[in-house]
Amino acid sequence: MIQFENVIKKYGEHKVLDHVDLEVEGGEFVTLIGPSGAGKSTLLHALIGDLDIDSGSILVDGYEITQFKDSALQEYRRKVGMVFQDYKLLENKTVYENVAFALEVCGEPEEDIRERVYAVLDLVGMLDHEGKFPRQLAGGEGQRVAIARAMVHNPRLLIADEPTGNLDFWNTQEILKLLLKINDQGATVLLATHNRDLVDELNRRVVVLNEGRIVIDKPQSGYDVSMESAPVGEIEIFEIH
Ligand SMILES: Nc1ncnc2c1ncn2[C@@H]1O[C@H](COP(=O)(O)OP(=O)(O)OP(=O)(O)O)[C@@H](O)[C@H]1O
Numbered sequence: 001m002i003q004f005e006n007v008i009k010k011y012g013e014h015k016v017l018d019h020v021d022l023e024v025e026g027g028e029f030v031t032l033i034g035p036s037g038a039g040k041s042t043l044l045h046a047l048i049g050d051l052d053i054d055s056g057s058i059l060v061d062g063y064e065i066t067q068f069k070d071s072a073l074q075e076y077r078r079k080v081g082m083v084f085q086d087y088k089l090l091e092n093k094t095v096y097e098n099v100a101f102a103l104e105v106c107g108e109p110e111e112d113i114r115e116r117v118y119a120v121l122d123l124v125g126m127l128d129h130e131g132k133f134p135r136q137l138a139g140g141e142g143q144r145v146a147i148a149r150a151m152v153h154n155p156r157l158l159i160a161d162e163p164t165g166n167l168d169f170w171n172t173q174e175i176l177k178l179l180l181k182i183n184d185q186g187a188t189v190l191l192a193t194h195n196r197d198l199v200d201e202l203n204r205r206v207v208v209l210n211e212g213r214i215v216i217d218k219p220q221s222g223y224d225v226s227m228e229s230a231p232v233g234e235i236e237i238f239e240i241h
């Protein structure tokens with residue numbers, strides 16, 4: 001589904017992506033980790049065509065996205081769901097309106113919008129909060145709404161850049177479970193984080209970036225630590241206290 005081939009991105013002489021080769025199959029869950037400044041966000045921004053690379057190619061479903069003209073790029077971006085640490089909901093719109101907005105600007109019929117918005121609010125467990133404004137939500141709830149907004153188009157690819165960066169332990173667990181659920185339902189998920197603990201918990205494919213280079217690419221191991229199973233959480237909780 002996604003192929004980075006020999007991608008180089010420079011700021012001045014600084015190679016922020018340094019000969020990056022990466023292949024992701026449809027339906028995979030990839031955790032992208034590495035220290036601050038390693039190039040994780042740069043890699044994700046390159047993948048959504050948000051920045052120009054200096055050389056190499058980025059193919060998505062066989063299309064060279066670096067060659068997309070404006071209209072093709074817009075259409076492509078609409079097919080990708082994106083979630084960031086700072087989820088930026090519109091403050092003067094309710095939860096429902098924030099999620100519906102993304103479909104309204106595409107001119108979808110009202111009834112289809114309602115059906116789709118309720119389906120994704122249900123998916124993220126925020127149906128009961130549909131009439132609230134962002135200031136009335138806790139951080140974890142706000143991030144769940146942001147994920148609903150990203151999923152409302154039914155994207156096959158969800159890109160999450162440090163989505164739990166501002167969240168506490170409990171909310172982080174909820175967001176991880178949600179990302180796994182979205183992946184179970186068929187979407188490819190790319191999650192960037194500098195929190196190594198999340199990687200062990202998720203037990204999915206791990207790609208480690210350091211100074212713009214992929215230094216480790218470890219497939220999901222056979223031993224599956226399910227997020228539903230109590231022990232993982234319990235161990236963490238005991239360590240916290
Ligand atoms: N617009 C820019 N101009 C110059 N340098 C930049 C620019 N954007 C990013 N960089 C540099 O590129 C490098 C990689 O940044 P990036 O944001 O991709 O790191 P990251 O791995 O996402 O880090 P973090 O974990 O802190 O989010 C950093 O050294 C950063 O300073």
Ligand SMILES: [Mg+2]
Binds near residue numbers: 040041042161162
């Ligand atoms: Mg980043």
